[in-house]
Amino acid sequence: MGKYLLVMCFALGCLLFVQGRAEAQSFDIVKVADGVYAGIGKPGVFSNAAFIVNEDDVVVVDTHLRPSWARDLVAEIRKITDKPVRYVVNTHWHGDHVQGNQVYISVFGKNVEYLAQHNTREDMIKKAIPSVQEDLSKNVPETIARLQKMLSSGQGQDGKPLSEKDRQQFGEQLASQRAYLDELKQIQITLPTITFERSLVLHKPGRDIHIYYFGKGHTRGDVVVYLPKEKVVVTGDLLTNGIPFARDSYPVEWVSTLESLRNLDWAQAIPGHGSVQQGKDQLDKLIAFMKDVVAEVQSASKNGMNVDETKKTVDLNRHSESFPNFKTGAPAMVERAWAEVNGKIQD
Ligand SMILES: [Zn+2]
Structure with missing residues (x-):
């Protein structure tokens, strides 16, 4: 009996071990529509990807900070389909969205095309x-x-x-x-092979995949990937679950970029960071916040305030409940808006 139990436990242990190994290492994979998946970065990985499984190929959006995480995503894709990844979209130039690019060529061969707005390609060269x-x-x-x-x-x-x-x-x-x-030491940034100014559409059997550039926002090259049939949008860091990172942003123009994003007909958003969003509530909160940042910074600037005076004066506390990172995110956004309003940003 004892021996039998021991064998059982051993077998069960092995099973748990195998299941543990088979679990997503870096991502929670969320199916948002038929053939459309979000790879939500687990704590420590934090940036998201999306992948779209078409009749004959797969499109991936964003590639993370580390190639090993991109390889983890490839392993997740392989659990769902054996179709090859043919296109990689980079929503913008930040390292946590492009540094895993090289993995796709190494796994799927040199036919992989990398798509981005042309400012993003330039900034990958100049900055990434x-x-x-x-x-x-x-x-x-x-x-x-x-x-x-x-x-x-x-x-x-x-x-x-x-x-x-x-x-x-x-x-x-x-x-x-x-x-x-x-x-x-191993990272060789793989640059976009196809760039565009305003939009590009991949016409796939049974599905159109639209890629739009609405203007500057979180960077000067952010694109969104829009699936009209599925009513899903992949937003990069134009929209996250908090106040997005402001350092390379254009808050004034970001407002109209977000309004264009809002005008698309979608029901679910896969943001650059954080979980899948149902509906436009978080986007509305961000638009309201950004409008107030810009209005308050513009009025402070009209009164001749420098950046420190502006940061002390503007009061955005009515938005504090909308964002978990309000305390650090809001001052950073105000600082960047001040720079934009006062012509201090150089591309
Ligand atoms: Zn970013």
């Missing part, structure tokens, strides 16, 4: 490639050194002793940053 180099030579080694120092001294940056939880968290971060450093 140098940023890989900077991460490799400076940012990541510095982060690793900082984490190592805290772990070996047992003290945080504030000089206070680390708790057991801190130790565990920093230990995990250290392992993750080391793995990223190894991957960075």
